[in-house]
Amino acid sequence: xxxxxxxxxxxxxxxxxxxxxxxxxxxxxxxxxxxxxxxxxxxxxxxxxxxxxxxxxxxxxxxxxxxxxxxxxxxxxxxxxxxxxxxxxxxxxxxxxxxxxxxxxxxxxxxxxxxxxxxxxxxxxxxxxxxxxxxxxxxxxxxxxxxxxxxxxxxxxxxxxxxxxxxxxxxxxxxxxxxxxxxxxxxxxxxxxxxxxxxxxxxxxxxxxxxxxxxxxxxxxxxxxxxxxxxxxxxxxxxxxxxxx
Numbered sequence: 001x002x003x004x005x006x007x008x009x010x011x012x013x014x015x016x017x018x019x020x021x022x023x024x025x026x027x028x029x030x031x032x033x034x035x036x037x038x039x040x041x042x043x044x045x046x047x048x049x050x051x052x053x054x055x056x057x058x059x060x061x062x063x064x065x066x067x068x069x070x071x072x073x074x075x076x077x078x079x080x081x082x083x084x085x086x087x088x089x090x091x092x093x094x095x096x097x098x099x100x101x102x103x104x105x106x107x108x109x110x111x112x113x114x115x116x117x118x119x120x121x122x123x124x125x126x127x128x129x130x131x132x133x134x135x136x137x138x139x140x141x142x143x144x145x146x147x148x149x150x151x152x153x154x155x156x157x158x159x160x161x162x163x164x165x166x167x168x169x170x171x172x173x174x175x176x177x178x179x180x181x182x183x184x185x186x187x188x189x190x191x192x193x194x195x196x197x198x199x200x201x202x203x204x205x206x207x208x209x210x211x212x213x214x215x216x217x218x219x220x221x222x223x224x225x226x227x228x229x230x231x232x233x234x235x236x237x238x239x240x241x242x243x244x245x
Contacts, residue, residue, distance in 0.1 A: 055079035055091065063091045075140075075165065081118075082140050082160055086215075092138055094118060098128040101142025101169070125149045125159065125171065132157060141192070143167025148176045148198075152183040163191025163216040170196055178202040178219070181232070184209035195220040205232040214239045 050069045052058050056079040058069035063077030071089025075081050078091035099121035105111060111123035121142070122128045126149040128139045139159045148171060151157060161169035170193045171178050178195035181187045184207060194217060195202025202221045205212045210232035217239045221227045227241065 058091075060093065061090050063089070075160070075162075080140075082138060084158075096135055097138045097140050098122065098131060098136050099140050099142075100125050100128050100146070101144050103142075129157070141169045143169055146171045148173050148179050150180045150182075151185040151187050152181075153185055156186040156188075158188040159190065159192065161189075161191030161193075161217070168193050170194075172197045172202075172220075174198055176200060177204070180204035180206070181212045182206040182210055186211045188213045188215065189217060190215045192217045193220075194218065198222070201228050204228045205234045206230045207232055213237065218242065220244065 051067055052064035052069050053067070055064045055072075055077055058064055058079075062069045063072030063074075063079075063083060065072065065077050072078050072083035072091050073085060073089055075083045077083055080092055080094035080097055082092040082094075082097050084090045084092055097118075098116040099118050100116070100123070101121055102110075102114075102123055105123060111127065114120055114122045114127065116122050116128055116131055116136075125139060125141060125146050129149060129151060132139075133155060137155055137157060139157070141159060141161045143162050143165075146169060169191065172193075172195050174197060177198045177200035179189075181204070189212070192214075194214075196218075198220070199222050202219045203212075203214070205228070208231050212232060213235045215237045219227060219236075219239065219241045221241065221243050223243055
């Protein structure tokens with residue numbers, strides 16, 4: 001029986017104690033007993049309501065962590081497969097997310113037709129960026145190889161890769177580099193590997209009003225073209241930077 005069904009069952013017992021027409025003696029003669037039992041039952045109901053098997057069993061914003069609905073600490077705890085550790089472990093609703101990464105691509109037209117929903121993800125991160133807005137402000141990226149992308153303006157954007165899940169989301173291209181953020185964009189990157197196989201700058205952040213936060217990631221730079229930041233607010237958190245000779 002699911003937690004929701006158990007909860008309904010217990011509430012029925014509490015508010016409809018008998019169908020025979022005769023009330024239990026303790027209910028009519030001992031109000032203190034009733035109050036104590038009601039409080040105890042409320043605690044039991046609360047505990048059952050917090051139990052879960054999957055993230056969809058939990059209230060909005062909570063994940064299923066070891067069988068209990070609570071703040072998430074892994075993407076897998078959430079029904080949407082997106083956990084924001086930096087908002088107190090909040091599960092981000094699926095209707096705010098664009099998904100990227102297909103295990104198999106049969107033809108290029110398949111990528112062109114993609115809508116970015118969970119069962120029809122985009123092939124590239126750069127394909128998702130133009131469709132942001134209308135409540136969509138998060139991109140969830142599966143392990144794989146991705147072409148560099150560029151963000152120039154618009155709403156705040158967060159890109160979540162597979163940090164701590166096994167597998168890597170690599171953003172790189174030999175002659176292009178990793179990615180660039182400019183023009184007042186506000187971007188958070190989490191769990192990506194940027195610029196490993198490139199001979200260009202792994203990461204560029206430029207322009208006043210531009211903000212870029214990189215978390216739980218790895219950035220690779222060539223000594224001839226180091227990581228570039230000019231006039232922007234760039235922050236690295238739990239991120240490694242490698243420079244090749």
